[in-house]
């Protein structure tokens with residue numbers, strides 16, 4: 001069965017004391033069970049601290065990125081072994097900010113995904129089209145192309161460890177959200193595309209998250225769509241109350 005997941009991508013925000021403060025606020029607000037898995041992705045320097053501070057909660061701490069190589073001369077990179085050694089079991093791969101600002105290609109993202117899965121980690125694999133592609137009407141091809149190049153070398157068994165996050169780039173940090181219908185249309189399309197490669201059962205069991213200006217005010221109607229299994233949230237995850245209000249939307 002696929003799971004509802006709410007993941008907060010903190011991006012390059014929060015120093016150590018802000019990270020600790022946000023986690024304290026989240027823990028204070030965790031007064032009930034939510035109908036979803038909760039994940040937070042602080043910056044790399046604070047993962048160990050965040051992992052330890054949340055070990056008595058159901059919040060999972062996940063990484064925002066990982067290197068495709070195992071170890072060695074890769075200045076500035078972080079390996080799966082390093083993440084694993086501090087308890088991190090899930091990593092976000094292929095965020096549009098990694099693709100667009102740091103030139104991460106589909107081929108590199110496929111390699112990162114295999115490396116993470118090889119270590120037994122779970123992957124949140126991001127995809128999404130730019131505004132021009134949406135306007136030109138080729139957004140399905142764009143997004144399925146990212147999925148095909150990033151994930152279609154995997155086996156169905158490996159795919160069980162992958163969560164897909166659809167994040168239309170035009171909706172990230174802009175305040176403009178895809179409508180629930182636009183999200184559902186893409187998610188259903190992605191699920192049937194996954195089915196062509198991995199079969200119906202795996203496709204049905206894959207959680208597909210929506211990301212792009214998710215807020216407490218729009219989360220319920222987006223999450224109510226049958227193929228939307230949760231959210232990958234940026235800005236609104238930096239405030240504990242708004243993140244928990246979004247979690248309440250399931």
Ligand code: 13P
Nearest residue numbers: 009172173212213234235
């Ligand atoms: P916002 O929620 O700030 O639009 O960011 C979405 C995102 O990029 C999450 O990975």
